[in-house]
Amino acid sequence: QQQVKQSPQSLIVQKGGISIINCAYENTAFDYFPWYQQFPGKGPALLIAIRPDVSEKKEGRFTISFNKSAKQFSLHIMDSQPGDSATYFCAAISTGAGSYQLTFGKGTKLSVIP
Amino acid sequence: DARVTQTPRHKVTEMGQEVTMRCQPILGHNTVFWYRQTMMQGLELLAYFRNRAPLDDSGMPKDRFSAEMPDATLATLKIQPSEPRDSAVYFCASGLVGGLDEQYFGPGTRLTVT
Numbered sequence: 001q002q003q004v005k006q007s008p009q010s011l012i013v014q015k016g017g018i019s020i021i022n023c024a025y026e027n028t029a030f031d032y033f034p035w036y037q038q039f040p041g042k043g044p045a046l047l048i049a050i051r052p053d054v055s056e057k058k059e060g061r062f063t064i065s066f067n068k069s070a071k072q073f074s075l076h077i078m079d080s081q082p083g084d085s086a087t088y089f090c091a092a093i094s095t096g097a098g099s100y101q102l103t104f105g106k107g108t109k110l111s112v113i114p
Numbered sequence: 115d116a117r118v119t120q121t122p123r124h125k126v127t128e129m130g131q132e133v134t135m136r137c138q139p140i141l142g143h144n145t146v147f148w149y150r151q152t153m154m155q156g157l158e159l160l161a162y163f164r165n166r167a168p169l170d171d172s173g174m175p176k177d178r179f180s181a182e183m184p185d186a187t188l189a190t191l192k193i194q195p196s197e198p199r200d201s202a203v204y205f206c207a208s209g210l211v212g213g214l215d216e217q218y219f220g221p222g223t224r225l226t227v228t
Contacts, residue, residue, distance in 0.1 A: 041221075042221060042222075043118075043205050043207070043219030043220055043221055043222055044157070044205070044219050045218075045219065046216050046217065089156075089157060100162055100169060100170050102159045103159075104156055104157040104158075104159075105156070106156045107156055107157075
């Protein structure tokens, strides 16, 4: 059962454009939603994260938009640069009742072309 | 520059052999996670430790996989016997407190079972 659906699988964006990656989740117990960036041969690195009590979080060129009622969240990369070319993963985490549940999306391979 | 270290970085072994992967979390971190990454399944959480105690290993095939933390500076993931379907990149990550806010990933161990 895939609890976090991520789209698109791959994305090609022109330099300077906006990259948008979407994720949808099913479990309403999730209470933390991080995005990770992974370069080839490296481990994922936390990029930005949001909790469901806010609808948007911005850090530099990266913005998370969160829609709790629709159970969707998205990553926007403004002014995309070739150095942003990487695979991006969304994740959803729940820590309720002393347990820990984490599910990653399948990933989006972003290519920013000059 | 504190970082998670993993050894070995690459491992090629024959089916049926025992494989041990090691992880040194960042000093002071009290949570350790083991992940497996494949093209087909993406990133999967295998096990989660807090203060060296295993809190969740439901993502791990119990019959052949085992995870331990002999001390605060070492986490191990063992596969015995290994199978070709275990071929993947195995990541260790460490974090603080509940491990929610930031998980620092290691560079991974690329395992190939022939």
